[in-house]
Amino acid sequence: MIDNALLELRDVGKVFGDTVALSPTTLNIKEGSFVAIVGPSGCGKSTLFNVIAGLLTPDSGDVVLADQRVTGATGHVGYMLQKDLLVPWRTVEDNITMAARLTRRVTANDRSEARRIATQYGLGDFLRHYPSALSGGMRQRVAFMRTLVTHQQLLLLDEPFGALDAQTRLEMQQWLLQVWRDTGRTVLFITHDVDESIFLSDRILVMSPRPGRIVADFENPLGRPRDISTLTDPDFNELKSRIMGLLHGKTQ
Amino acid sequence: MSARSNPPSRPRPTKRFLFQVGSDAGRAPTGAKRGIGRTVARNVGIPVLSLVLLMVLWQGIVVGFHIAPYIAPRPLQAFQAITGDWSTLWPLVLGTIRETVYGFAVGALLGLFLGVIMARVPFLQRMLYPVLVLSQAVPIIALAAPLVLILGFSVTPKVVIVAWIVFFPVTVNVLDGLSHVDQDLMNLAKVYGAPRWRAFLQIEIPASATSIFSGLKIGATYAVTGAIIGELAASDGSSLALYQEHANSNLNTAAVYGTTMLMTAIGISWFLLVVGTEVLLTPWQRRSVARKPLFRHRQSALTPVGAEN
Numbered sequence A: 001m002i003d004n005a006l007l008e009l010r011d012v013g014k015v016f017g018d019t020v021a022l023s024p025t026t027l028n029i030k031e032g033s034f035v036a037i038v039g040p041s042g043c044g045k046s047t048l049f050n051v052i053a054g055l056l057t058p059d060s061g062d063v064v065l066a067d068q069r070v071t072g073a074t075g076h077v078g079y080m081l082q083k084d085l086l087v088p089w090r091t092v093e094d095n096i097t098m099a100a101r102l103t104r105r106v107t108a109n110d111r112s113e114a115r116r117i118a119t120q121y122g123l124g125d126f127l128r129h130y131p132s133a134l135s136g137g138m139r140q141r142v143a144f145m146r147t148l149v150t151h152q153q154l155l156l157l158d159e160p161f162g163a164l165d166a167q168t169r170l171e172m173q174q175w176l177l178q179v180w181r182d183t184g185r186t187v188l189f190i191t192h193d194v195d196e197s198i199f200l201s202d203r204i205l206v207m208s209p210r211p212g213r214i215v216a217d218f219e220n221p222l223g224r225p226r227d228i229s230t231l232t233d234p235d236f237n238e239l240k241s242r243i244m245g246l247l248h249g250k251t252q
Numbered sequence B: 001m002s003a004r005s006n007p008p009s010r011p012r013p014t015k016r017f018l019f020q021v022g023s024d025a026g027r028a029p030t031g032a033k034r035g036i037g038r039t040v041a042r043n044v045g046i047p048v049l050s051l052v053l054l055m056v057l058w059q060g061i062v063v064g065f066h067i068a069p070y071i072a073p074r075p076l077q078a079f080q081a082i083t084g085d086w087s088t089l090w091p092l093v094l095g096t097i098r099e100t101v102y103g104f105a106v107g108a109l110l111g112l113f114l115g116v117i118m119a120r121v122p123f124l125q126r127m128l129y130p131v132l133v134l135s136q137a138v139p140i141i142a143l144a145a146p147l148v149l150i151l152g153f154s155v156t157p158k159v160v161i162v163a164w165i166v167f168f169p170v171t172v173n174v175l176d177g178l179s180h181v182d183q184d185l186m187n188l189a190k191v192y193g194a195p196r197w198r199a200f201l202q203i204e205i206p207a208s209a210t211s212i213f214s215g216l217k218i219g220a221t222y223a224v225t226g227a228i229i230g231e232l233a234a235s236d237g238s239s240l241a242l243y244q245e246h247a248n249s250n251l252n253t254a255a256v257y258g259t260t261m262l263m264t265a266i267g268i269s270w271f272l273l274v275v276g277t278e279v280l281l282t283p284w285q286r287r288s289v290a291r292k293p294l295f296r297h298r299q300s301a302l303t304p305v306g307a308e309n
């Protein structure tokens, strides 16, 4: 076992009929790190997340979180999708406390934490709004706050900004980095956008389909904090061209 | 980035069934300076105006075509016919209301129960669906005679007939609502470790609210019809339906029309009550900002925001 590994996958594999969605995969994720996962559509990224989250039971292997075997069990990660999945019948505040409401009684503490976090990250004026009154970027932020207050150390973000326009997306990326720095969580982040994967992460996993597997594992050499100038750094471009080469089938 | 620089988008206008009660308020953008008077005028004034126009039309046809009063009375004559005999009519009206309300309650609860178990257990859905459709294919009148034989001339057979009519649209709509709940949302609840019953109460039920109320509204419009059919077929002595039959055989056309107006008024009131309940229970369909809650947040209001940690 590797020191500091918050999450370990040991030969985890998943097959749907004839499709090997995820061939046996071994992986260690360091506590506090930000790991991006890129790969073409259908290469098993979401399957990997669903296995980690416990929505799918793998056909082989084990998922180990903080030294506990959690294979096929739920209730131990934060999870967020491209669809914000806010419930229209709850206000912003009540959406943020949704995880608590779904598992136990919502306490005054839950509510004041929701208000504090919303205020801290720019949604303090919208606590009593219903989600229908929010823009796409604001909705994704609420969805992320809802994920944060689950107090899970591991956050699985499956293309969370995939549906946003380029401008909002860039704002959200910077916002996410700020929150990640403030809260010290461990993030697994799926994206189709190579720029986004490099801009955000400490480490990038590249996946490839048929069978779904991890084909490359890059350490990100870029320092922090990151800003717009990061996007034009020579290291950024070098890493980007290597990843693009892998994704588009060119050998290095 | 300032959140305030992003003006909140308008809530999508929600699709409503039958009357448009309350839906106009939902189209008002947040913080719009629109008087409450105008909202009331739209939501109450226009429906009332359309009823008044209907009366004018009725009056116009009767007067314009020189229709004899024993064929069709004028609205005012029909109205006078019921006010003149109010002391007899009032207990009958109460009786019909009671049958309607009891029957609706039984039918709605049964419909909800059936909708929920059928949504949950596919086997039961396949088993029960044909039976339910069959139950609605039976002419209700043909049902009355055996019901009287079994249950006698009490209020019970009427309640059964109303419930029989009401449960079906409720079941179908509850089933429909529950089977269209976003599965990603249910998966998210699972990831959080939510027990099944909490996911049901917190997600499936509110997500199906629109469908459930559609079923209840259809049921509400049919409920009075059911009660009147029950009264016709299973009444021993006094009931609104028999009063009308009696007036009809006495050629008291004004009273016949008047009684119909009464029955209609009961039906509309009941429908409006259901719509009002929906408006109260689903504020998010009309508002972009929640009202101050009446009961919650009291204790937490003592803790200033940011003071804890």
Ligand SMILES: Nc1ncnc2c1ncn2[C@@H]1O[C@H](COP(=O)(O)OP(=O)(O)OP(=O)(O)O)[C@@H](O)[C@H]1O
Pocket (backbone or CB within 6 Å): A016, A019, A020, A021, A039, A040, A041, A042, A043, A044, A045, A046, A047, A048, A212
């Ligand atoms: N429930 C399922 N039943 C059958 N096949 C599935 C199921 N879920 C995923 N698959 C298949 O497994 C493969 C991987 O799917 P997955 O959703 O993990 O891809 P992905 O990398 O997340 O793609 P995208 O980038 O488009 O989201 C695909 O070929 C998909 O068709």
Ligand SMILES: [Mg+2]
Pocket (backbone or CB within 6 Å): A045, A046, A047, A158
């Ligand atoms: Mg996916």
